[in-house]
Amino acid sequence: GAGVSQTPSNKVTEKGKYVELRCDPISGHTALYWYRQSLGQGPEFLIYFQGTGAADDSGLPNDRFFAVRPEGSVSTLKIQRTERGDSAVYLCASSTAVNNEQFFGPGTRLTVL
Amino acid sequence: GEDVEQSLFLSVREGDSSVINCTYTDSSSTYLYWYKQEPGAGLQLLTYIFSNMDMKQDQRLTVLLNKKDKHLSLRIADTQTGDSAIYFCAFSGATSGTYKYIFGTGTRLKVLA
Numbered sequence: 001g002a003g004v005s006q007t008p009s010n011k012v013t014e015k016g017k018y019v020e021l022r023c024d025p026i027s028g029h030t031a032l033y034w035y036r037q038s039l040g041q042g043p044e045f046l047i048y049f050q051g052t053g054a055a056d057d058s059g060l061p062n063d064r065f066f067a068v069r070p071e072g073s074v075s076t077l078k079i080q081r082t083e084r085g086d087s088a089v090y091l092c093a094s095s096t097a098v099n100n101e102q103f104f105g106p107g108t109r110l111t112v113l
Numbered sequence: 114g115e116d117v118e119q120s121l122f123l124s125v126r127e128g129d130s131s132v133i134n135c136t137y138t139d140s141s142s143t144y145l146y147w148y149k150q151e152p153g154a155g156l157q158l159l160t161y162i163f164s165n166m167d168m169k170q171d172q173r174l175t176v177l178l179n180k181k182d183k184h185l186s187l188r189i190a191d192t193q194t195g196d197s198a199i200y201f202c203a204f205s206g207a208t209s210g211t212y213k214y215i216f217g218t219g220t221r222l223k224v225l226a
Contacts, residue, residue, distance in 0.1 A: 003155070004155070031212065033212070033213075033214075035214075035216075040218070040219075041218055041219070042117070042201050042203070042216030042217050042218050042219050043156070043201075043214070043216045044216070045213045045214065045215070048212050048213065055212070056212070056213065059213075091155070091156070093156075101158055101161075102158075102214065103158075104148075104155040104156040104157075105155050106153065106154060106155045107155060
């Protein structure tokens with residue numbers, strides 16, 4: 001079946017602009033996670049959804065970052081007033097339940113010029 | 114906070130065994146994972162081990178866990194050129210939350226033909 005998909009695969013933007021990154025989880029997966037992977041680093045947790053609600057957003061670096069999952073399926077990560085330090089690969093993962101294996105998407109590479 | 118360390122690079126000849134090491138600080142880790150990341154692809158779960166196990170073998174992969182030293186290793190037998198990738202250890206557990214994966218910095222494995 002289809003895996004986790006993320007769009008766009010690449011996004012180049014200018015400093016100060018607003019961007020949205022989309023994640024389509026595996027159908028039926030109730031848990032959804034966002035991670036950020038900077039160059040040469042491992043992924044870092046950003047936020048976790050169980051259904052429609054953000055169960056833990058403690059990894060969001062500041063209030064410029066926000067994520068939604070209005071219908072409990074697709075999720076959008078929103079970044080306002082982008083900064084060069086936001087450049088990274090943003091990974092999305094989903095799982096059937098909170099303690100189960102997380103399946104990762106290919107990521108969106110964000111470059112802020 | 115939690116810390117997970119890995120050596121950055123490993124180079125082996127095709128057919129040899131590879132051993133990738135990982136040290137961590139969170140002794141409450143419940144699940145410990147090994148992921149593989151190839152260029153342009155998402156993270157692929159290779160194997161995992163529960164914290165109450167010392168060893169797990171899965172075909173060419175052997176995971177060893179030394180809880181006393183907080184050391185996790187992944188051995189790949191008969192390494193092939195297709196094994197060239199970045200390998201991440203990760204854990205989840207009581208301190209981090211079972212839904213939140215903490216990743217190491219990754220080890221880049223290069224297999225020489």
